[in-house]
């Protein structure tokens with residue numbers, strides 16, 4: 001049975017655990033925590049709890065365990081699949097925002113330890129000040145938290161070179177569903193002793209415990225970065241270019257983003273003065289970086305001259321300054337924000353083998369053109385990782401409720417195409433509440449049994465983020 005409201009006894013105990021500043025139960029105090037970034041979801045909660053220390057998280061989890069209260073962990077609330085928002089409302093939200101300290105930077109070991117609520121940008125800035133690099137980079141880095149990045153196994157624009165959050169995390173500190181603390185920091189890069197438990201929590205989207213601390217790997221800070229914005233005739237040409245870039249530019253490529261020209265209009269919704277530096281149906285943003293004294297400029301120029309000579313690239317602009325490189329990235333970031341400004345739209349996060357990207361986009365475009373006339377397809381993404389966001393805007397005149405109904409059909413069609421190509425319906429955003437059904441249906445019986453066994457072992461009462469990622473505890477095999 002869903003709890004309708006918290007008794008004075010529970011509220012009192014929670015207030016003693018986190019102090020008056022750490023609890024909100026009135027609509028105004030909770031509002032900020034109950035709506036998502038894209039404006040797609042509106043949730044409810046019995047209370048929003050904001051612990052300021054690991055001990056406070058433990059105290060809260062002991063209370064929730066004792067009183068059988070479901071818990072939604074929340075980081076920066078920038079997730080795009082409704083993992084940190086629950087619409088039913090019989091749960092408490094635990095926001096990590098007050099736990100935002102960088103605990104330690106060890107330049108000799110190239111490691112950093114931080115509270116889970118530390119904003120990603122703050123970590124990147126602190127590293128930069130010490131001549132180190134933490135390479136996780138995404139459009140939401142000014143708001144998302146390192147704990148949220150771990151819980152969603154975030155990707156972003158530098159995966160190609162440095163991997164996803166899973167590859168960057170050395171250790172986690174987690175408060176389990178019953179309040180017990182597991183501290184898995186070691187500073188070790190090699191630790192081959194049994195099950196690697198941190199990997200269970202990475203990508204678990206708050207369903208196994210609350211991450212309170214994260215230990216990550218650092219890298220040498222690039223001394224030089226070269227960025228170019230390219231025009232190409234087709235997505236096929238873009239994938240051929242990527243393959244050449246991999247061999248011609250060695251392992252110095254740090255980003256390879258693909259943008260269908262139809263996306264540029266969206267970036268202009270954020271800044272009407274924004275102009276793409278090239279005019280071509282497919283555009284590529286490529287970045288090379290190195291911490292050593294390598295002639296990056298020469299490498300990029302030679303590679304581009306070659307690609308233009310053999311007709312792969314039709315137009316190219318090499319950034320002449322950091323400001324110009326930033327203006328290229330502003331187009332990539334602006335188009336994501338522009339979609340949100342446009343209102344409801346179909347949003348996907350698809351992954352296929354890199355060589356299948358042109359087929360995915362071609363089949364998806366054909367499906368929209370044939371079955372959903374008037375809808376506007378957009379294709380862009382981290383092509384170097386096989387990750388395409390194939391999104392679809394409704395015709396402007398369509399009422400939102402009609403668009404939403406049709407949108408579910410479109411999503412189903414796009415997932416069918418992706419699965420048909422052997423791909424995944426979630427490349428980097430996770431499953432959350434919005435992709436839960438498709439995720440669960442797609443698992444084999446053996447996979448489901450293992451997932452259920454892990455969930456039952458770590459969260460036997462089903463209190464951790466119920467409704468997110470998995471069916472309810474009763475629905476598990």
Ligand SMILES: Cc1cc2nc3c(=O)[nH]c(=O)nc-3n(C[C@H](O)[C@H](O)[C@H](O)COP(=O)(O)OP(=O)(O)OC[C@H]3O[C@@H](n4cnc5c(N)ncnc54)[C@H](O)[C@@H]3O)c2cc1C
Nearest residue numbers: 075076077078079083139145147148149151155156206211
């Ligand atoms: C403009 C924009 C661009 C984006 N670009 C990218 C991108 O390139 N790549 C990418 O991967 N994602 C991207 N995202 C999605 C999002 O930023 C990431 O998923 C991010 O990692 C979420 O972090 P958060 O702190 O905001 O987590 P939240 O949104 O608060 O939570 C996400 C999930 O993690 C759980 N969670 C959060 N904190 C904890 C914790 N401490 N312990 C346990 N569980 C927790 C929540 O319960 C929820 O299930 C983008 C989002 C936006 C708005």
